[in-house]
Amino acid sequence: MTTTSEPRPADNDKLDGAVLRVAAVVVLGAVMAILDTTVVNVALQALTLEFQTSFDTIQWTATGYMLALATVIPVTGWACDRFGTKRLYMLAIAFFLVGSALAGAAWNIESLIVFRVVQGLGGGMLMPAGMTILTKTAGPHRVGRVMAVLGVPMLLGPIGGPILGGWLVDSVSWRWIFYINVPIGVLAILLAWRLLPKDQPRPAEKFDFPGMLLLSPGLAALIYGVANIPHHGGVGATSVWLPGLAGIAGIAAFIVRSLKIDNALIDLSLFRNRTFSIAMGTITLFMIAFMGSMLILPTYFVLVRGESALQAGLLLAPQGFGAMLTMPLAGKLVDRIGAGKVVLPGLALIIPSVAVFTQVGADTSYPLLLAALFVMGLGMGMTMMPISTAALQTLTQRKVARASSAMNIVQQTAGAIGAALVSIILAGLLAGKFGVPTSQGQLAATAAVLNPATHDAAAVSAGDAFASTFTWTLILVAVCLVPALFLPKKPVLPATEDDEGDTVPPAVMVH
Known part of the structure; x- marks a missing residue:
């Protein structure tokens, strides 16, 4: 074997103590943000009763959080350069901590929604800033191992969130699903101050304020319009199509403008990288299908099988355990x-497991369902983070922060749209089964x-509606195979930069 570059020493491929300490801080912040998303989902019924409001109002405690995430993520890449990733990461934790404390003390539904938005402003910066810190510390050649470490909170959220939320709501108080973040946030800030490496802010290019005013409200308006579809039963309502079209127009204007300027809020030149573009296409389709499935799985156990929120959370645990293995x-x-x-191979495991649902x-056998969830988890562990790894591996370090932001925008937007689409399908099917308007399907x-x-008859009808909905999620997962076929099937070495910052091809091993 002949090589055109010196091989890396084996020791350099291991995650040393310094990297693991940074990873611990980043994972702690990510766990806090991701757990809070899943914890709130199981508390929606308790919040509805507490504030004597309707479900379509209370769900904005979740949607408002997602809107805040989508709004703040585009700013994170620029802010990492301008203020330094350590400072930004600590600021994000502080926002999340304050929002959590205020949400726990909320006195009405309006105040709770506002404080959830404050939480989202911090949560939206946590993941991309944390990914940037960890990737820079480890180096591009260890990005796969780094992504595996960062995947821990992605697993703990689906496992621990519903279980913790169900227990807190049933045994303590709904307020503690927010208060629990306060001690975790204080610890995360202290550890970040002590353990994260200092980084110097770069001479920042002029911030793209016009781009922010186009993209952030555009994403928010699009998600707002899509989220309103289940309540109105279609796209004909003004509160659906008007914000939807306004959002699409804002995003389109942002794209056109960004292609003409040098300091765009999101570096669209990233999508000239074939591997990055393919990975983004794959993760978009996967997140639409994944978030849709995660939305309706606990609802099936509660509505059709009569389980409590805590029991539903426990039944979902095999999925997380499977992902932890792979x-x-x-x-x-x-x-x-x-x-x-x-x-x-990961998608090849997920597809038959979704087919079971x-x-x-x-009265479907619980052992069968739990086995399917475990196999689904095995496949998830082989898809989500590896796709993200593929997106970042061929980029220079100079582009990692912007690429992380772009990837998180895609994931949040696709996830929100996927959840809304599956809600539309399930609501329509339930309404048809029980002969009521779409917005009343689940209540009926x-x-x-x-x-x-x-x-007995209602459980059978509701079960049929869920089965038909899972058929659509199966189709969405299967479509992911198309772009996944074009992902790299050989090891990828990172690009390097010359003195002027221009990308040059990486060294290539010749066998």
């Missing part, structure tokens, strides 16, 4: 054999299931 291995394999050879009913199903006289 994610560390997948991180190492991506660096050695290429993302394509990891992601495709397309046959779900009111709940009432019929709780009525002993209609329980």
Whole structure:
């Protein structure tokens, strides 16, 4: 074997103590933000009763958080350069901590929604800033291992969030789903101050304020319009199509403008990188399908099977355990054999496991469902973070911060749209089964299931609606195979930069 560059020493490929300490701080912040998203989902019914409001109002405690995430993420890349990643990361934790304390003390639904937005402003900066810090500390050649470490909170959220939320709501108080972030946030700030490496702010280029005013409200308006579809049962309502079109127009104007200037809020030249573009296409389709499935799985257990929120959270645990087994291995394999050879087998595991849920009913065997969830988790551990790794591996360090921001924008937007789309499908199917308007489908199903006289028939009808909805999520997952086929199937060495900052090809091993 002949090489055109010196191989790296084996020791350099290991995550040393300094990297692991940084990873611990980043994971702590990410766990705090991701847990809070899933914790709130299981508390929506308790919040509805507490504030004596309707479900379509209370759901904005979740949607408002997502809107804040989508709004602040585009700013994070520029802010990392301008203020330094350590300062920005500590500021993000502070915003999240304050928002959590205020949300726990909320006195009405309006104040709770506002304080959830404050939380989102911090949460939206946590993940991209944390990814940037960790990737820079470890170096591009260890990005797969780094992504595996950062994937821990992605697993703990689905496992721990519903369980913790159900327990807190049932045994303590709904306020503690927010208060619990306060001690965690204080610890995260102290550890970040002590352990994160100091970084110097770069001479920042002029900030793209016009771009921010186009993109951030554009994303927010688009998500707002899509989120309103389930309530109105279609796209004909003014509160659906008007913000939706305004959002699309804002995003389109941002793209056109960004292609003409040098200091765009998001570096669209990233998408000239073939691997980055393919990875973004794959993660978009995957997040739409994944977030949709995660939305309706606990609802199936609660509505059709009559489980409590805590029991539903426990039933979802096998999925997280499966992902915990494969994610560390997948991180190492991506660096050695290429993302394509990891992601495709992962999708091959997810597709048949989702297919099991397309046959779900009111009395489907729990061992079968738990086994399907475990296999689904195995596949998830081989897809989500490896796709993100593929997006970043071929980029220069100079572009990592901007690429992380772009990737997080794609993930949040796709996830929000996926959740809304699946809500539309499920609401329409439930409404059809129970002969009510779309906005009343879930309420009618709940009432019929709780009525002993209609329980059995209602559970069967509701189960059929969930099965049909899972068929659509199966189609969305299967479509992910198309772009995934073009992911790299060989190890990828990172690009390097010459003295002027221009990208030059990486050294290539010739066998």
